[in-house]
Amino acid sequence: MHARISHNVRLDTLNTLAVPATVERYARLEQPSQLDALLAEAGEGPVRVLGSGSNLVLGTELDGLLIRQCHRGIEVLREDETVVHLRVAGGGNWHEFVAWCLQRGYFGLENLALIPGTVGAAPIQNIGAYGVEVKQFVTRVHCRHLDTGGSEQLDREACAFAYRDSIFKHALRDRVLVEAVDFALPRRPQPVHEYPVLARALAERGLLRPSPVEIFDTVVALRRQRLPDPVVLPNAGSFFKNPLVDAKHLRELQQHHQHQQIVAFADKDNPGWHKLAAAWLIEQCGFRQRADDVRVHPDHALVIINPARLSGERIRRFAGEIVSAVEQRFGLRLEQEPRNYG
Ligand code: FAD
Ligand code: NAP
Secondary structure (H helix, E strand, O other), X not given: OOOOOEEEEEOHHHOOOOOOOEEEEEEEEOOHHHHXXXXXXXXXXXXXXXXXXXXXXXXXXXXXXXXXXXXXXXXXXXXXXXXXXXXXXXXXXXXXXXXXXXXXXXXXXXXXXXXXXXXXXXXXXXXXXXXXXXXXOEXXXXXXXXXXXXXXXXXXXXXXXXXXXXXXXXXXXXXXXXXXXXXXXXXXXXOOOOOHHHHHHHHHOOOOOOOHHHHHHHHHHHHHHHXXXXXXXXXXXXXXXXXXXXHHHHHHHHHHOOOOOOOEEEOOOOOOEEEEXXXXXXXXXXXXXXXXXXXXXXXXXXXXXXXXXXXXXXXXXXXHHHHHHHHHHHXXXXXXXXXEEO
């Protein structure tokens, strides 16, 4: 069956910031075999890929073709008593996949419960939460090039995963569609529960040696408690990455801002480097007290909320104000996490 291209399609309900937007041409990809015909009919302008729209700031009018990756399915490639190898289609819902794995005794992803979005988008920014990143479990990413339709498989190393980063944000940015992702998951629990907020919540529940299911339940509860639900309060999760600085830079900042306690965490992947809490930097610039139409969440300064469902341009302007204020005060340039499209 052919995928149908629709014209001038509204995207208001297809992005979690609830930005009012229209795209020139739009198609749902239900089967990988539909891609060649779609690319042949793409017409003028860029070809872009959409998942669940939870990490995007859309402009009001997008040109070109937007392909929504909707293809779902999970295949068990092989398993033994220690590990299972899965191939998961890119259009599947991430949280449902995590829950599916736990039900079958496939572990490791429990800390990444309730992250919005699709499986195909997970490697794009190497999604992470509560001390775990998806890169630990991805073995291969199956891609199709958007210019030629040609296939390419990237192993973990080729994906160049880093903190909220991968090759898909650089050399392959907007050049490929992630058709499927291969995962290797342990069949014996290897719980990770040292992350402070999670450890505290588990301790409060009396869970000092938590099972993966208990971690999953606690992460879901924590996220429901701490993060605004985009359906109620439109947002795109953390709007900025936490800046990484080396030890010398951290010392300089501490000396320069002696009256404040700079919030920093040692980066476990990069010895000698420190992650600064972007939320804290934003708070110090007074954004939590502001009541603009687009604003930071009062309990979570890293999350920009759009209660009045204003335009992407308005959100970008507000984000720009934050970047300038933090740069002026701390000499650090915050990097935006969600992509600007259109
Ligand atoms: P989209 O927003 O649709 O797309 C994001 C980017 O990926 C775009 O550039 C798009 O072109 C590209 N893309 C999407 N699918 C494909 C594909 N199949 N092939 C090629 N390119 C593709 N992120 C975290 O890392 N950790 C968190 O804990 C977290 N919490 C969040 C909480 C909330 C409330 C929200 C709203 C967001 C949160 N995010 C978090 C960000 C977001 O959930 C992730 O980045 C997610 O992976 C985005 O998936 P998506 O399908 O919505 O992608
Ligand atoms: P939190 O625990 O209040 O922490 C806030 C920030 O401080 C996070 O960005 C986190 O970095 C950092 N941090 C805290 N303790 C740390 C430690 N011991 N070592 C290193 N970094 C530390 O986080 P939260 O906002 O409630 O979110 C919980 C988890 O979900 C976090 O892992 C967060 O990244 C993730 N999350 C991500 C998004 C997104 O859109 N990207 C949105 C919501 C939540 P890390 O981000 O590296 O953990």
